[in-house]
Amino acid sequence: MPNSLFFxxxxxxxxxxxxxxxxxxxxxxxxxRITCGIENTGEKVYINGKFLGICPMxxxxxxxxxxxxxxxQNSAYSDRVANQKNHKANVVVKTAAVIIPxIPxIPxIPxxxxxxxxxxxxxxxxxxxxxKYEVTQDEWQAVMGSNPxxxxxxxxxxxxxxxxxxxxxxxxxxxxxxxxxxxxxxTEAEWxxxxxxxxxxxxxxxxxxxxxxxxxxxxxKKPHPVGLKQANGYGLFDMSGNLLEWLHDCHxxxxxNRWMSGGSWYLKPQYSRAAYRSLINDAATRNGSFGFRIxxxxx
Numbered sequence: 001m002p003n004s005l006f007f008x009x010x011x012x013x014x015x016x017x018x019x020x021x022x023x024x025x026x027x028x029x030x031x032x033r034i035t036c037g038i039e040n041t042g043e044k045v046y047i048n049g050k051f052l053g054i055c056p057m058x059x060x061x062x063x064x065x066x067x068x069x070x071x072x073q074n075s076a077y078s079d080r081v082a083n084q085k086n087h088k089a090n091v092v093v094k095t096a097a098v099i100i101p102x103i104p105x106i107p108x109i110p111x112x113x114x115x116x117x118x119x120x121x122x123x124x125x126x127x128x129x130x131x132k133y134e135v136t137q138d139e140w141q142a143v144m145g146s147n148p149x150x151x152x153x154x155x156x157x158x159x160x161x162x163x164x165x166x167x168x169x170x171x172x173x174x175x176x177x178x179x180x181x182x183x184x185x186x187t188e189a190e191w192x193x194x195x196x197x198x199x200x201x202x203x204x205x206x207x208x209x210x211x212x213x214x215x216x217x218x219x220x221k222k223p224h225p226v227g228l229k230q231a232n233g234y235g236l237f238d239m240s241g242n243l244l245e246w247l248h249d250c251h252x253x254x255x256x257n258r259w260m261s262g263g264s265w266y267l268k269p270q271y272s273r274a275a276y277r278s279l280i281n282d283a284a285t286r287n288g289s290f291g292f293r294i295x296x297x298x299x
Contacts, residue, residue, distance in 0.1 A: 042054060042055065042072065043055045043071060043072050044071045044072075045068065045069070046067075046068070046069035046071070047067070047068055047069075048067055049067070049069070116138060116139045116142040116143075117139070117175075117179060118131040118132065118133060118135055118136070118139055118293070118294060119131070119132040119133070120132065120294075120296065121234055121235050121236055122298065123190075123193065123194050123234060124198065124234065126190070126193065127297060127298050128186075128190060128295055128296065128297050128298055129295065129296050129298060130186060130190070130194050130236060130293060130294070130295045131236075131293035131294045131295070132227075132235060132236060132237060133159070133226035133227055133237050133238060133293065134159035134160075134226055134238055134242060134243055134245065134291045134292065134293045135159065135160055135171075135291065135292055135293060135294060136156060136157055136158060136159055136160060136226060137149050137152060137154070137155070137156050137157075137158055137159070137160045138156035138157065139160070140160040140163075140171065141156075143171055143174050143175050143178065144170075144171055144174065147160070148160065148162050148163055148167065148286070149161050149162050149288075150162045150288040151222060151223055151288055154222065154223055154224070154225070155225060157225040157226060158223055158224065158225050158226070159223055159226055159238070159242055159243050159291040160291060161223060161243055161287070161288050161289060161290055161291045162286045162287060162288050162290065163246075163286060163290060163291065163292065164283060164284045164285055164286045164290070165246050165258050165280070165283035165284070165285075166283050166284050167286070168185065168246055168292050172184060172185070172294070175294075181296060182296060182297065183294045183295070183296050184248060184294065184295055184296065184297075185246055185247055185248040185292060185294070185295065186247060186248060186293070186294075186295040187247065187248045187249055188247050188248075188249045188259055188261065188277065190295060191239075191245070191247055191261050191262075192261070192274065192275075194234060194236055194239070195232065195236075195239045195240075195261070195262075195274050196232070196233070196274060197231075197232030197233025197234040197235075197236065198233040198234060199233050200274075201232075201274065202273055202274065203240040203272055203273060203274055204232045204236070204239035204240040204262075204272075204274050205230060205231060205232025205233060205236075205239070205240070206230060206232075206240075209240060209241065209263075209269035209270075209272050209273075210269070211229065211230050212229050212230050212231075212232065212238075212239070212240050212241070213229055213238060213239070213240035213241020213242060213262075213263060213272050214229065214238070214241040214242045214264075214265045215241045215263060215264070215265065215267060215268060215269045215271075215272055216265065216266060216267060216268055216269075217268070217269055219241075219242075219265035219266075221265070221266070222265060223242055223243060223264075223265045223288075223289075224242060224265070226238055226242070229241070229242075238262075239262055240262060240263055240272040240273070240274065241262070241263045241264065241265065241269075241272045242262075242264065242265055242291070243262065243264050243265070243289055243290060243291030243292075244260045244261070244262050244263065244264045244267075244278060244287075244289055244290050244291065245260060245261055245262040245291060245292050245293055246258060246260055246280075246290065246291075246292040247259045247260060247261060247277075251279055255283070256281065256282060256283060257279055257280065257281050257282075257283075258279075258280050258283050259277050259278070259279060259280075260277065260278045260279075260280055260290070261276070261277045261278070263276065264289035264290075265289060266288070266289040267289070
């Protein structure tokens, strides 16, 4: 009777041989030789979870059932179960090895949104949230891939300006596709309610225009990074001043004409009052004092 047993395993795309070797007495120096094909060379070898070395190699095989694991770097592993029972001199009672399929665990990779969403504030008592700040140049560029601002030297954290109502529609379409949400412009009623911040003031959050916003008396004739002035009672910034903000509403049935609110760095303080609004007669109009903030209806 031969004193060696060979077990061939067909591994796609290569062949790995597991060879059980015994001495003539059937006891001493019992070993398991792992001889790899070309494409298996370099696989790490584990037995019962313990790392033993890199294939090809010889190991001492334990009695009983054990698990062999073979794994290439950065690849899924494969397991084989070998079952070696005690044997008498020159007679192997039973030695068996079985390949069992292993389904590698594929990690769940979270969806990455390659864009930037302005921080949002839930408006108390209402079913919508609104952008804490005006949409910034950085946030616009992350969605659109370019910066339309006339005053881009102001910096990434300055509000994006020189955008028309039509430009914003395109931005919102792309933002919603990327985020799978439904962001939009606020209605005039939503904007006014949020502007007051729970307490009625002449301006959005104060009776002093300079406390809450940038206008022609304090702006040095340019917009400023968002969030530098005092917030209103709901935690919203720059609703009075910095940029005029496009609203969703049409002027009557003529949707060529659109409303804006909020005043700007370019205008006198009185145009930043909470009750003031501006009518723009062309939705395609761009201006260095025109910007916006986003809104989303909550479930």
